[in-house]
Amino acid sequence: MSTYRPFSFRTLHPLGIVVPIAFVQVVFTVGAAYGQEMTDRINALTIALVLASAVALTWRRSHPIWALAAVYVLETAYFALENPFGPIFISLVVALLNATMHGDRVPAWTTGYVGAVVLFAAMLTRADSQFGWGGAGAVFAWVSLVMGVGELVKARRDRAAQAEEARAEQDRRQASEERLKIAREVHDVLAHHVSLINVRSGVALHLIDSRPEQVKEALTAIKQSSKEVLVELRNILGVLRDVDGAAPRHPVASLDQLDRLVERMDTAGLPVTVQVEGEKRPVPKGVDAAALRIVQESLTNTYRHAGPTTATVTLGYRPGELSVRIDDEGRGAADSSTGTGSGLTGMRQRVEALSGTFSAGPRPGGGFRVTATFPTGGEA
Structure with a gap:
């Protein structure tokens, strides 16, 4: 064609x-x-x-x-x-x-x-x-006029080319940001669910001879995590295909899914308590998704590295901002405050992309704390 x-x-x-x-x-x-x-x-x-x-x-x-x-x-x-x-x-x-x-x-x-x-x-x-001299002036004025028109056309063409280049650069930047956002989503989803599957499968192997009745519980948790990771990956990768532009059939990441996340962690063996400070209210979608991912990544890290412990998630709704704090009572690495791990670095980048602040490090008296603060502008 x-x-x-x-x-x-x-x-x-x-x-x-x-x-x-x-x-x-x-x-x-x-x-x-x-x-x-x-x-x-x-x-x-x-x-x-x-x-x-x-x-x-x-x-x-x-x-x-x-x-x-x-x-x-x-x-x-x-x-x-x-x-x-x-x-x-x-x-x-x-x-x-x-x-x-x-x-x-x-x-x-x-x-x-x-x-x-x-x-x-x-x-x-x-x-x-x-x-005569009048004719000479007319000739040079005519040449100047014609070439001046050429300069105007050239300037307009150059401006159009610069505008097109700027639009192309903006499109490339937006595409790069979207790829980074999708990469973060994939990392968070895989890190969370694969960690749960890995640990629970290890528990199942360990108990298969001594406590076979608990293997069923572990396999049920593995099945549930594998199902959820498939659903979330399908939603994330569907953005790349976007064949028909239809709205997602499943909810995107938001704090509305926090109860399900807590239930999943409890089932996996990490008791989690949720506390809310201030009056709960809707927040911008980007902040909503990032807040859930911060909690998810933090609880995953606690589950993998802190040993037997409990965790507390505190959501603070303050004027113009939302704070998210995750505390655990487990083993806090002495050098974790530097945030050099890929998980902490990813969380920091996610928060800073929304003009927020992020900190992570050992708590006084033991354990580990992750804190993220997001500006909300008072509007959802």
């Missing part, structure tokens, strides 16, 4: 403008000769010069300055031979515009004015010349 392309002189074949100009210049030059009673000047050389001035425009794109110089030379010869005034100036107008729009500024303007001087001098040598 062919792609529609709007008409533009930039996409027009070089000969697409040369042939019409050549035709118009030849026909109307003959007409001008009759009107000026100079039919005796119409000969093969005259027609050749008129045609050549149009043909020189064939190279207006590849060599704009040289094309302008060639047109000036041909038209200077044309008028020096005392041929009639006529539409041969069409080639010069096109060459001046093109040199200004597509050539280097200094060479274009220099060639334009120098060529005008030479052309005007050729007109002064004619026997029928009636040009």
Whole structure:
């Protein structure tokens, strides 16, 4: 299937403008000769010069300055031979515009004015010349006007190109941010559920001989975690496909899922208590999703590294902000405050992307604490 392309002189074949100009210049030059009673000047050389001035425009794109110089030379010869005034100036107008729009500024303007001087001098040598200083001013004003129009067109084209480049850069930046967001979601989901599956499967293997009745509980937790990770990954990766643009069939990450997360951790062997400070209220979707992921990642880290312990999740709803604090009573690594692990680094990046603050480190008296504060602006 062919792609529609709007008409533009930039996409027009070089000969697409040369042939019409050549035709118009030849026909109307003959007409001008009759009107000026100079039919005796119409000969093969005259027609050749008129045609050549149009043909020189064939190279207006590849060599704009040289094309302008060639047109000036041909038209200077044309008028020096005392041929009639006529539409041969069409080639010069096109060459001046093109040199200004597509050539280097200094060479274009220099060639334009120098060529005008030479052309005007050729007109002064004619026997029928009636040009004076007024004529010279008119010629240079005309050249300046034509090249000025070329500069305006070039400036507009450059602005359009810069705007298009800026839009393309914005699109690339947004795509990069979306990829980073999806990567964080995938990391959080996999880290949480795979950790639960890994630990519970280890428990099942350990108890299969001594306490077979508890293996069922562990396998049930593994099944539930595997089911949930498949659902969440399907939702996340569905954003990449977005075949029909339909809304997700499952809820996106939000604090509304906190009770389910706590229940899952309790089943896995990590008792979690949730405390709410202030009046619970809706928060922006980005903050809502990030807050849940911070809690999920923190509880996952506690479950994997802190040993037998309990955890407390505290949500603080304050004017203009939401704070999330996760405390545990387990083993807090002495160097965890540096946040060099990929999990802590990911959490920090997620919070800072929403202009929030993040801290993580050992608690006084033992255990570990993760704190994230998000600005909410008071609106959901």
